[in-house]
Amino acid sequence: EDIVEILREILKFSQIPIILDADGLYALSKDMDMLSHCGCNLIFTPHEMEFSRISGHTLEEIHKNRLELSEKFAAEFGVTLVLKGAKTVICAPDGTQYINILGNNGMATGGSGDVLAGMIAAFCARGVREEEAAVLGTYFHSAAADKKAETVGKNALAPTDIIDSIHLILPVE
Numbered sequence: 001e002d003i004v005e006i007l008r009e010i011l012k013f014s015q016i017p018i019i020l021d022a023d024g025l026y027a028l029s030k031d032m033d034m035l036s037h038c039g040c041n042l043i044f045t046p047h048e049m050e051f052s053r054i055s056g057h058t059l060e061e062i063h064k065n066r067l068e069l070s071e072k073f074a075a076e077f078g079v080t081l082v083l084k085g086a087k088t089v090i091c092a093p094d095g096t097q098y099i100n101i102l103g104n105n106g107m108a109t110g111g112s113g114d115v116l117a118g119m120i121a122a123f124c125a126r127g128v129r130e131e132e133a134a135v136l137g138t139y140f141h142s143a144a145a146d147k148k149a150e151t152v153g154k155n156a157l158a159p160t161d162i163i164d165s166i167h168l169i170l171p172v173e
Contacts (some may be wrong), residue, residue, distance in 0.1 A: 074091035104149050
């Protein structure tokens with residue numbers, strides 16, 4: 001209960017973009033109304049089970065209608081949504097959608113989503129708009145995972161491997 005209250009206050013007073021993943025999404029699912037008092041831009045990065053919790057749709061509905069449901073959710077709540085999974089879908093609040101075709105099943109492990117959220121946050125911290133930050137973060141996260149999987153394989157891929165490979169695919173200024 002304390003986490004829900006903490007999140008409510010953060011959403012109410014934050015003036016910078018917030019990226020919600022995992023426990024943040026779980027706390028939000030307890031009271032979606034807190035979004036109506038939010039004054040900042042939001043990026044959600046759920047996998048399908050987390051999306052089911054916050055959207056109220058079943059996993060079966062999500063599997064059948066990923067594009068439609070993610071678009072409606074992003075528009076309804078005014079958030080940028082990164083629906084993780086095979087062919088991750090990124091939806092902007094205006095209905096613009098992107099599909100990331102990179103990535104591999106070795107990324108389906110605890111901590112990989114944390115790396116993604118961190119990459120998106122890094123782009124936001126550099127002043128990149130939320131929609132673009134979500135697209136860039138998702139793309140480079142997947143590209144780094146694919147690059148590392150070439151040497152360690154998909155079965156042995158760990159979140160730290162993704163981090164260690166970012167410099168191989170991210171353009172250097």
